[in-house]
Amino acid sequence: MSLQPATARAGANIALVKYWGKRDSGLNLPAAGSISITLAELETQTTVAPMADLSDDRLELDGQSADPARIRPVLDRFRARSGVDARCRVETRNNFPTGAGLASSASGFAALVTAADAAFATGLDERGLSIEARLGSGSAARSIFGGFVEMASGTRVDGSDAHASALADAPHWPLEVVVAITTRQAKAVASTEGMNHTMSTSPYYPAWLSGMDADLEQARNAIARRDFEQLVAVTESSALKMHASALAAQPGILYWHAATVACLHEIRSMRLAGTGVCFTVDAGPQVKAVCLPGQGKRVARRLADIDGVEQVVQARLGPGAEVVS
Numbered sequence: 641m642s643l644q645p646a647t648a649r650a651g652a653n654i655a656l657v658k659y660w661g662k663r664d665s666g667l668n669l670p671a672a673g674s675i676s677i678t679l680a681e682l683e684t685q686t687t688v689a690p691m692a693d694l695s696d697d698r699l700e701l702d703g704q705s706a707d708p709a710r711i712r713p714v715l716d717r718f719r720a721r722s723g724v725d726a727r728c729r730v731e732t733r734n735n736f737p738t739g740a741g742l743a744s745s746a747s748g749f750a751a752l753v754t755a756a757d758a759a760f761a762t763g764l765d766e767r768g769l770s771i772e773a774r775l776g777s778g779s780a781a782r783s784i785f786g787g788f789v790e791m792a793s794g795t796r797v798d799g800s801d802a803h804a805s806a807l808a809d810a811p812h813w814p815l816e817v818v819v820a821i822t823t824r825q826a827k828a829v830a831s832t833e834g835m836n837h838t839m840s841t842s843p844y845y846p847a848w849l850s851g852m853d854a855d856l857e858q859a860r861n862a863i864a865r866r867d868f869e870q871l872v873a874v875t876e877s878s879a880l881k882m883h884a885s886a887l888a889a890q891p892g893i894l895y896w897h898a899a900t901v902a903c904l905h906e907i908r909s910m911r912l913a914g915t916g917v918c919f920t921v922d923a924g925p926q927v928k929a930v931c932l933p934g935q936g937k938r939v940a941r942r943l944a945d946i947d948g949v950e951q952v953v954q955a956r957l958g959p960g961a962e963v964v965s
């Protein structure tokens with residue numbers, strides 16, 4: 641087989657119904673399902689170049705040499721599948737700050753497995769790519785698909801049914817997203833660690849899990865019917881419950897800054913005044929505002945005016961991961 645480099649892109653995704661906790665850490669199997677939207681403008685581009693003469697995988701992240709430890713097991717699986725034992729040069733670029741709560745691991749692993757599948761000619765379908773991406777990072781399984789996406793927790797011990805699938809494409813309901821960046825520092829507690837700690841020490845974790853089926857059902861229905869009121873209710877509730885479970889861990893995890901909370905209040909007051917907008921917050925201090933089509937610009941202007949908001953980024957819903965060359 642001739643070794644051809646391949647480049648793929650994948651968009652970040654934002655969970656409306658959050659993934660928070662694993663049923664198996666080794667295989668990265670989520671304790672419950674989740675529902676997300678994939679973004680067009682916030683993306684990772686990754687090139688995988690298998691090289692006959694390299695002794696180890698090499699990773700360059702945003703132009704800087706980085707430790708390949710987290711991508712090696714992913715590449716090992718493509719080497720095993722293809723029977724081609726070549727180490728790889730991997731170059732990856734995010735067009736948004738890494739480690740700042742914008743889920744760079746999601747778009748990163750989705751782009752990586754899509755590029756690796758092309759470079760090693762393994763011919764996986766979207767389900768297979770989603771499983772490979774999940775093994776890198778749970779939320780990455782969702783970035784294989786565009787638009788509205790549901791991740792299944794699955795029940796099998798081998799994880800073969802724990803993958804994402806498409807609920808609806810972006811044109812079905814072209815919502816907009818505004819990300820308010822309140823700090824560029826890397827987050828204090830990474831999501832893997834935060835969810836493991838919450839699961840093992842928070843008295844609220846069982847309550848979090850017990851509400852998941854109802855939340856997933858409500859979000860699925862809201863998306864199918866384009867019912868923004870229902871989507872607002874489940875999105876804000878899921879985010880607040882996730883953070884409540886983390887706050888109640890021992891010791892508690894507090895991801896929010898003052899500007900985070902100010903954004904949440906502003907979004908609620910805009911909604912009371914008639915703007916179609918709601919919030920969600922992941923394992924970090926950034927706020928993501930989910931807006932009805934056409935309302936993103938107005939929301940971006942208001943959030944940019946809040947003290948402590950360093951930057952706002954506007955995005956639309958976009959396609960799934962794809963090979964670009």
Ligand code: DP6
Pocket residue numbers: 654655657658659660668674743745776777778779780831832833922923
């Ligand atoms: C809060 O996918 O980063 O963003 O599977 O351990 O890599 P690992 O975790 P990760 O967790 C994402 C958590 C979240 C919610 C979500 O995206 O659903």
